[in-house]
Amino acid sequence: MTSSTKITIAVSARALFDFEDENQVFREDDPSAYCALQAARLDIPASPGVAFPLVRKLLAFNNGESNDVEVAILSRNDPVTGLRVFASAHHHGLAISRAIFTGGAKPHRYLAPLEASLFLSAHGPDVKDAMIAGFPAALVYPAPGVRATQDDGELRIAFDGDSVLFSDEAERVSIQRQLQEFNAHEARHARSPLPPGPPKPFFSALCALRGQRRSRVPVRTALVTARSAPAHERAIRRLMAWRVAVDEAMFLGGTDKACFLAEFMPDIFFDDHVRNCESASQLVATGHVPYGINNEYRTILH
Known part of the structure; x- marks a missing residue:
C-alpha cells in the first residue's frame, strides 16, 4: 500500500451501484443468467449503491491543480457488464477512469499494483482475501433500509x-x-x-x-x-x-x-x-x- 497522502480506493461494482436485483439471478457455478441480464441492461444506468455517496464525496477532493483521490473499480464482473458499470459512472458524473473486471477470478491480487489504500466490496471472500494480503478492506452491507445521506458536500x-x-x-x-x-x-x-x-x-x-x-x-x-x-x-x-x-x-x-x-x-x-x-x-x-x-x-x- 502506498505511504503517501494520496488515497486510492478500490471499490467493487456491487458496492458502488445497486445491482441487488441482478444479483438475485447470480449463480457462482453458472453466471450466464446474470451476465445476460446485465447485457440486456447496458443502456440502463444503475442506481447508486451503498458506497456511492462516499465515492462521490471523495472524488470531490480533486480539482484542476491536484488529484488527491483516485477511485478504481475492482470487480468480479465480466468485461461486458463492465460497459454498464462505466456507463453508470459517467451517467452519475463520477470521474472514474480505471477499472479491472476479472470475469469471476479473485480480484485482490490487483490491489498491490493499484496501490490501494482501501478496498470496499459486497463479496465477503474477496474482503477476507484482501485482508490476508495486507490491504485494509471492508464488507459493504447492501442493505435496502439505508437512508440516503444528505448531499451537503460534507x-x-x-x-x-x-x-x-x-x-x-x-x-x-x-x-x-x-x-x-x-x-x-x-x-x-x-x-x-x-x-x-x-x-x-x-x-x-x-x-x-x-x-x-x-x-x-x-x-x-x-x-x-x-x-x-x-x-x-x-x-x-x-x-x-x-x-x-x-x-x-x-x-x-x-x-x-x-x-x-x-x-x-x-x-x-x-x-x-x-x-x-x-x-x-x-x-x-x-x-x-x-x-x-x-x-x-x-x-x-x-
Missing part, C-alpha cells in the same frame, strides 16, 4: 476503535478477562500506545488531505466505540500520539451504536463486530472489517 466517516482504528490488543483483554478487568487494564495502560488497526493508514491519509486545505470538501470524523470511562483515555491519547484527531468521540459503554450513528449520518461506518454492523446497516452505510479476535471466534463457530 464527508462524514465513523470508525469503531478496537480492532478497527486500533489493533485488537485491548479487545482480547476484554473478551478473555471480562469488562471490569478490561477497564482496570486500560486505566493502567492509559499512556501505553495501542498498535494501529487496518484502516488507520486510510484515516491518517484522510486527515492529511484535510490538513492541506486544498479542497473545498469539509471532512468530519467520529470515533464510535463501546469503550467508556476510564478506558476512554487510552484511545484519545493514541490519536494524539499519531497527531490525528476525530471531530467527535462517542464512548457508549456497550450501548447499541445504531441510533447514535443515525444522528451523525456517516457516509460509511467501519466496525469489526458483525452484530454492530447488522444493526447499523439498517440506518447508515456500513462496512464490516473482518479483523481481530471477534472474527477469529466467528471463523471457528462458522
